[in-house]
Amino acid sequence: MTGHVLAFTGTALVAVYVLDAEGAELRLAETVRSAGRSYALPAHYPVSGRSPVADAFRAGHPLWLTPTELAAYGPAGPTTPETPTTPGVSLGALPLGGDGKGLGCLVVVDDAPGGIDADRRGFIELYAHHVAAGVEAAGPQALTQPKPELGPTLDRLRVGSFALLLDNGRMTADTQVLELFGIPGEGFDGRVETLLAVTVPDDVPALMTALEPDLLTFGTAQLEFRIRRPNGELRWLGLRARVETGADGTPRRMLGVVAETSYLRPSADEVSLVQRLSAALAGATTVRDVGRAVVGALRDPLGAGRVAVAELQADQLVVAVLTPAEPTAWPEVWRATWRSEWPEPPSHALPSLAEALRGRQISIWPEGADLEPGLAGIGPGGLAVLPLPADGRIVGVCLIGWERRHEFGPEERSLLTATAGLVGQALVRAHALDAEHELATMLQRSLLPRKLPELPGGVAVTRYLPATMGLEVGGDWYDVIPLPDGHVALVIGDVQGHSAAAATIMGQMRTAIRAYAVEGHPPDVVVAHANRLLVGMETDLFATCCYADLDMEEGEAWFVRAGHIQPLLRLPDGTTQELDVEGGP
Template identity: 35%
Template sequence: MTAGISGRAGRAEGLGSARLRLLETAAGDQPDAVALPLALQQATAGLHGLGGLLHHRDPGGTGPLRLVALSGLPLGTVGGWARIGQDADAPPARAVRGGEYVWLGEDVLGIGAAGVVSVPLPGRAGPVGALTVLTAEPGEPDPARRRLLHAVAGWASGRLGAGPALGGTGTGTGPDPVVRALDTMADGFLTVDEDWRITFLNRAAERHLGVGGAALGSTLWDVPAGHVRAMECHCRRASAERAPLTFDLSRPGDRRVSRVRLVPLPESGLAIFFADVTPQRIDEETAGERGAAERTARVGELTVALTEAVSSRDVVRVVAEHVLPPFGADGLVVERLEGGRVRVVDSVGYGPDFLSLIDGIPLGDNTAVSDALRTRTPMFVESKAQFRRQYGELRGVTVKSTKNAWAFLPLIASGRPIGCCVMSFARQRSFSQEERTLLTAVSGLVAQALERARLYDMEHTRAQGLQRGLLPKSLPSPPAVSAAARYLPAGRGDEVGGDWYDLIPLSADRVALVIGDVMGHGIAEAATMGRLRTAVRTLVDLELEPDELLGHLNEIVGELGDDYYATFSYAVYDPVARTCALALAGHPPPVVVHPDGTVRRPEVSVNPPLGAAEPPFDVHEVDLPEESLLVFCTDGLVDAAGRDIDEGLAQLRRTLEEAVARTSYFPDGRSDERTDRLEALCDHLVATLLPDREQTSDDAALLIAHTRATPPGDVAWCSLPQDPRAAGQAREFVRRRLAAWGLEELEMTTELLVSELVGNVVRHARGPVRLRLLHSRSLICEVYDGSLTTPRIRRAGYTDEGGRGLHLVAALSQRWGTRFLGDGKCIWTEQDLPSVSRAGTDHQGRVPSASK
């Protein structure tokens, strides 16, 4: 049968032939309880399935199909198929009735299978049972795999219905009289002549055979033990071959087991020894059944766990949990073939120094992994001495390894090698045929899972790259705020999320603090996050009020569709007013940490999420001390580890209180020192709130801002009349203020700027008119009026007497713009400060004013 299979063309048939040869080798002398599950393992591996079942029909052909072997599936999942009526609609019954292959493309057992395929077990008078495999891949098996199933079914049918078929004759002259002294032996003993007549039996033999002394002279086949076909076959064989033979004998209807020893006598006849080994046999069978059941359960658990593994690291973790313990292994390395080199995916029981020695070894080098991948055959190295004999050039690797035995299992998926699974053992050991067969079957399951995980890893890496590319690469450092942030991708799950944060400098040293979360997971959500972040930056440049900005964002999210929502928090910090204006859409308010260590959450109302809200949005103004910490986060940070969001926010507050009690986060030193402490605080919060990030299913964002107020001496106000005198008064105010700040170099430019701005207000706007100067990292000039008219640069003709003022403003200032207020507008300009030495600036980069 195997030769016929191997003669067929095609790679799949070649692999099927190899599986049959492996099956015949592994199951040669094994009992059916071991051999039949091995057949199921090969059939399951050949179809990349989840598990297999073998049903047998009673000899009469009228009874139900009984489950006689199981592989890769816990018994509890197939309880309904333990006995199947011959008229049932289940695939095994249909295969027996029709005597042909049956395919059903649905998960009939509810265990996540893609389909069920059954083939009949052939018999002389028709099918005697069915072999069934639950497939993991969608689609009907191809013809080559169906032929493999039929071949394995034929092999299994032979094991179920065959018995020994040996025969022969012998001659002899009768028993040796010396054996009469054996009458008192505890073990049974008898002799037979060449005609199989009993010539002697002791009392123990009478008990074993269930006869009395009258059995002398009877033919051996006339006593109950002789009715057992195996007894006659073995006796004739030992007589014919003139060689001792030992076997175990169980009589029908009798649970006792006798170990029978046949010894040919010098001339003819046989001496037959009986020993009752029922207790030992029961122990052996119990241990064997227990071991087989444990291995079957382990493989079943492994199969289920691998179907749930998402990433490559998940696959390695599952193998470590379900494969290493049953074999007593303490080391594992899973490697993937990439670009002609063997790369380490993950490991257990090895340090980074050793892994660096084996990571990236070319496939062409003479290594055990390379040999296993080239030959596609598992390699078992039972000692360090054997390893050195085979791979002497890798002596340095074995010196640094504490292992003494290895199993190198090639991982083959879709007919091509994709990597290698290496199990290692602290002590040298041998590998039984059963272990080798089981590990080979396991490698097939691991290969399929690793290939699926590789595709997931590629997509997940691309998605995370997209998301990280949309987040700020670094946060700016405006004068009034130092900040640190963290984005934490989900530790498990299929998709990325839509969390984001941002920090945007505004005019007058104000800062916009942004954090949001697009609900859902996936590439679409990450792209939506990028669109919203771009929209926020565009709207912020227009200097919109928080409620108006949220109104525009709500329209954008609403236009995406009914299934799109986003939580959003927008805060504007004003260092002069020492206030923070908050607008919240489905997002919790920030936690505020005061300089004295007090931690509180502002009691403010929260509007519904973007996409579900109806404007107007509420804006809340929170007064802040001179220095404070604002802590913003998304729900992935606090709504995790089995707690709800309220519990998470309470834990965040406690963690902040403890951290602030230990360390000051309001140092008077350099800006980089403040940032370093904020970075450390971010790490502490993440480690405390998400101690096991690998188990989280949602991404998270965290933004911490250290706010500073503008000193009163760096702010100067001046009210101006709404008449032509205003420009002169403004110039006079500028000269006095710049002299006090030591910025005389900027007097001429600043006078020109305020003259143009104030003159435009007097001519085109309405009062009241006010001028404000801010001394920061730049010199900021602001002119306020009561008009909502937008100033704009226009093209002036050659003969026009006006229209060039804003051209002059744009040319003289570093930046300029307009922001609208509830009762008017503000036109502002920024100028760079004169270059000075580092020693002449304060820790915020400002030139110290004379008043200080």
């Protein structure tokens, strides 16, 4: 694979520099050089200093230098043991990561007295986009560790190039492109249709937009698509292409680079894990529910020793759930703030965590990383910090720590990225549900009887257990109303729905029935008046009710049932029987 990297770029040396955690230096992470060449590059470049790598990184666009231009930089360029600044060598420095990400730089060096030619520059610039995707998936912090855990980005990247002539639609492609598509070299006829034939049908329209001359748009094309190889294997490929124009501005040809991106995609097991987490979060109605769903979905499948989910409130981490729940299992800064059920450590006590939250990017530290004790103790074998985004801000953080050495892979990073987005949105949703649930609960409690009246010849007993979960607060109500002449009215009802609106209607219905009953109306009139009131509210909700007028002296009862379930009669021996009362289903 090393030979392929050099063959593709057509250079003597390819190197990747990544930005360190402090943003002060670009550190050499990977180098691939041809056999017999002793070129060497500095181990690091200060971002603020003057060097080809730092200048290209700060400018945000490629810097191509001829030997003469490179010599002006002095020892900042490639060297050999014999020559501090190697003559006759050209260099290209290409920043990695767009949209202000600033991941690092790709550097190529070649024996090219006249500079690296335009065609190679075009292909290398497209190649840099694929390298950037690999670096981002691997995590720049991991690549700069003394023992990188994620594997060389350059060696993993399988990439090829093609050129498409736009006047006749003919394509030339190198052997690596054909191998990626599963097409024998001798079987390629130079037609775009041959590539489209092995592309998954759902992805053909997007690929045609990028490659078909009639549909071509000016600028750079970028997309991922799937192909089906002859052996039935499904493979993800990434395309980066650029249109070149002639002197008159007419599109002349397209230069493109194709790379395999399957390694950036989560596996079937990881997709299943995300789906299970998504399903669990869909049913989470409180912040505590969200935390439990995350722990349940991630801890065992990832083999993690510790997991914590916390909200971010100002400078404070408000823990929703962590496991294990014993204070002795967590570092001192966590134990010191364990004043209630969960600890609430300030984020400024964990500088690396605070920096990760400010950067809004997932941070992964392998075994032996230089971290403060409050984080190192969570994951001595590896630690992942997931800022949880929602609505354009960071609402919380999830920490996943491994006790033993953990091998991080790019697929796992993709999994964690997907997880962070799901959990962040779930936290925001749970906050809203918590607030509405608290409001509805307070409203419901305020509208139900605070205490039951004393009754002549009997004792009223109630037990109120709404058959609801999470947010759902029902419109169920009951009342015990003393009436003249030794009578008492027992009322039970239910308003459709589980919301603050249902609780409000419930309160109005309870008040109305009590008022009509106290006025001395018979049971059927009380319920009829309440029904007219409900109709007059112009609400879409309906209500059911069962009204019983008990004569405590004679032991007789009159029932009116309006759509409610049948009442139950409890006998002296403790058994019950259902009464058959007309009135609704």
